[in-house]
Amino acid sequence: MRTLIVDDEHLARALLREYLTAHPDVEIVGECANGFEAVKAIAEHAPDLVFLDIQMPRLDGFEVVELAGSKPHYVFATAYDQFALRAFEVHAVDYLLKPFSRERLAQALAQVRLRAPQPDGIAAVVKDAQARRQPLERVLIRDGARVHVVAANGIDYIEAQDDYVRICAGGKAYLKHQRLSELEAQLDGAMFVRIHRSFIVNVGAVERIEPVSKDNHCAVLKGGVKLPISRSGYQKMRTLLA
Known part of the structure; x- marks a missing residue:
């Protein structure tokens, strides 16, 4: 061997x-x-x-x-x-x-x-x-021969794109071959919230929540990005931001 x-x-x-x-x-x-x-x-x-x-x-x-x-x-x-x-x-x-x-x-x-x-x-x-399992502190993204190491607490939001996720952090975006649900399970649930079937957001990056229509809302991030929020996601955000 x-x-x-x-x-x-x-x-x-x-x-x-x-x-x-x-x-x-x-x-x-x-x-x-x-x-x-x-x-x-x-x-x-x-x-x-x-x-x-x-x-x-x-x-x-x-x-x-x-x-x-x-x-x-x-x-x-x-x-x-x-x-x-x-x-x-x-x-x-x-x-x-x-x-x-x-x-x-x-x-x-x-x-x-x-x-x-x-x-x-x-x-x-x-x-x-x-009982001791710890959430991810950093996420690795392979980009050809290069490897990007992104601190988890620096991630603003994550978007599902088929079998990939688009990780947005510090004004940059990275594609990683991983399902959104898999990454969600590895992240700190006190910091990251699945607000929509296609989006996970860092609670610390959210500036406010705005109504879009009578029953719909969006999360406005500190950089101005707007993300849709589902009904279940809205309840999670209200609980965390209360």
Whole structure:
């Protein structure tokens, strides 16, 4: 198995490399210290397996998977179990909680060889993680070879466009291949509101709500943009802005 190690801590990479020497079918093709290096290395080396830390500078482990794609098998390794739920949502083969033993690593490799998630122990970790799940702090948009990183709190509104969303932030617009409902589930519900089947708005970007007709309203943003509001969206906005 062509294997890539991704971790921002040198000692963590060294320890994993040492543990992997006991497995002759594992060939380490590279090591990376941050997410951008990892995305580039996955494209260059086409590894079969990636051991991936979650909390790293520049890009976190989930953002690496989003940009690099799901062709490799991923085993996440982290000191924080609150990320477990999302790890399995992106189809990780296993989830190693640091510090892990040689035996636990061997179990993960066995699951990779079988190409199936490890069922034992997952339920308890996921149940605990569900209560701690955090909303997105930033959104990644791939634009050809470039990657735009947009802070979630800087987004003014998001518009559905078929299988894409149009993300408007700071006077700029970005297209991202994702369903509006998927992105809605990842955002902070105290900050973002689905005001219409095609629009999500940042409550902080709304200057006022105006009537359009007897039963219709629109949200006027601080930059002057007007967005339609459905009846259910109007009730949500009234509750949040009360």
